[in-house]
Amino acid sequence: MNVVVTARMRMSRTALLPVVLLFVCFVPLAFAASWTPVVLLVPLLAAFWVLRVGVDVADDGVTVRSLLGSRRVAWADVAGIRVGRRADLWLVTTGGTEVRLPVLRPRDLPRLAALSGGRFAVPEPPR
Template sequence: MADHARMRLSRVALVPVVFLAVCVLPLAAATPWTALVLVVPVLAAVWVLRVGVDVDDEGITTHTLGPSRRVAWSDLAGIRVGRGARLRLVTRGGSEVRLPVLRARDLPRLAAVSGGRIDVP
C-alpha cells in the first residue's frame, strides 16, 4: 500500500464558491453589517479544501470542519452504506464515523488504498 492516500473534493468545487463570493459582494458592500455575508463563501471554501479522508498504514482519518477523527485498522469492524449511498465506518465499539465526500461508488478506490483491509462485495 502507498504510505498515504488522500481523498478530497476536486478543487473544481471552488468555482461555485468564487461565483458565490462575487454574487454576495454587492450585498456585503451595502452596509458594514451585511459584510458578514462574506463569511458564507469563506466557510464554503474552507469546507472544500479541508473535508476528506486520509488512509495510511495506521488507519483512516476523517477531516470535517470540526475536529478530525482517526479510526485505527484494529478498531474497524466494517463499512456501512447509509442513505444517499453515504459511507460510514463501523467501529468494534459499535459507533459509526461518517466518511465525508465518499459514496458507495468510491468503495473500490477505498478498498484499493486500504491495502486489502477493506473488501468490496
C-alpha cells in the first residue's frame, strides 16, 4: 500500500473573523426586502474561499486549490518557482505555463522547499 503524505498550506482561520463581522453587518440589509436575503451569500462565499483556497504539497506533486476548482502539477513537470511583482508566488512548469500559488508569499519559500523534498532550493537574500 502506497501512502502519500500531504501538507496543506491554507489561509489562517483567523481570516474568518472579518467574514463573521461582514455577516453581522449584512443581516439588517438581508431583512430589508423580500429579495435581499440573497446578500447573505456574500459572507458565505467569503467563508468558503477562506476554507478552500490553498496549496497541497505531496510526495508526487502540488495541488493548487481555487474557489471552484483545482489543478495538480507533478514534481516532474515543475521547472521552478517565480516571485511576482506583488510578492505572489507562481509555479513555473516545464511546459512554459505558470500556476499562481494562492495564499503563499516569499516568506513561505523555505517551508515549500522543505516540503518539496529538495526539488528546488531557496535563493539567499541579497547582501
